[in-house]
Ligand SMILES: O=C(O)CCC(=O)C(=O)O
């Protein structure tokens with residue numbers, strides 16, 4: 001992915017509307033043409049990133065039996081551990097060569113209760129014996145939520161909407177965060193096994209931290225895979241299908257995949273920004289025109305994400321349904 005797709009968020013909350021409009025125009029160009037961009041000056045403190053990435057490694061080094069105690073199939077709302085090959089982002093593949101740990105909204109201090117996030121409502125599950133793990137993961141989650149909250153007004157401006165358009169549609173209860181670990185795999189992957197198969201994301205947008213091991217690839221409009229190499233100090237932002245449906249494909253949700261052929265372990269952290277579960281994804285004003293007629297049926301945001309998650313994990317569900325695992 002070109003370095004010209006690097007957006008500087010320094011002025012994201014500037015009181016100067018001209019600076020915010022310049023940023024919105026740059027972000028619009030990336031969203032309409034590519035659906036992927038890098039961000040620098042994103043505001044997530046280096047110490048918060050360091051803590052969560054340092055906590056992620058010992059988590060994945062836990063014995064498999066410890067990790068599968070919290071297997072995502074034991075949860076009714078997609079929380080916990082996903083084992084190697086248990087997710088399958090591309091249904092034509094055989095399973096993804098990564099393992100993960102998924103959480104949803106939770107207050108750091110237990111003081112506030114999350115409001116209803118619809119079908120995904122439910123407590124997070126936390127492994128025992130890793131002091132500081134929950135705190136480090138939640139600190140990153142909340143810092144990422146703050147960044148996502150600051151991006152929504154810019155996306156709104158990029159769509160020629162009032163900057164507060166998403167304010168009553170995003171309370172952060174639909175935000176899912178994953179710690180991911182990709183073991184190395186051969187440079188020519190076995191047929192049907194990639195780190196994560198070609199897919200589009202399900203929510204409005206994703207903020208991705210990746211370590212310095214390259215693996216992520218994005219498909220361009222000619223159907224060629226382009227490397228989205230890690231850039232120090234930058235995060236990747238990509239749009240997902242909630243935004244594509246809502247904007248009638250004015251904003252692009254682009255196919256991407258990861259293949260870790262580096263010979264080293266790779267770690268990444270995507271945070272997926274879904275809007276509140278009861279938001280109807282009806283075409284945003286201005287996105288349906290004579291030349292761009294409505295393409296999608298109207299769906300509820302939370303039901304939509306739930307159905308996509310169910311499809312992703314369906315192929316590894318059986319042993320849990322029959323109580324074997
Ligand atoms: O790990 C990565 O670089 C990409 C992860 C991803 O695409 C996803 O989890 O949806």
Ligand SMILES: [Fe+2]
Pocket residue numbers: 199200201256
């Ligand atoms: Fe993705």
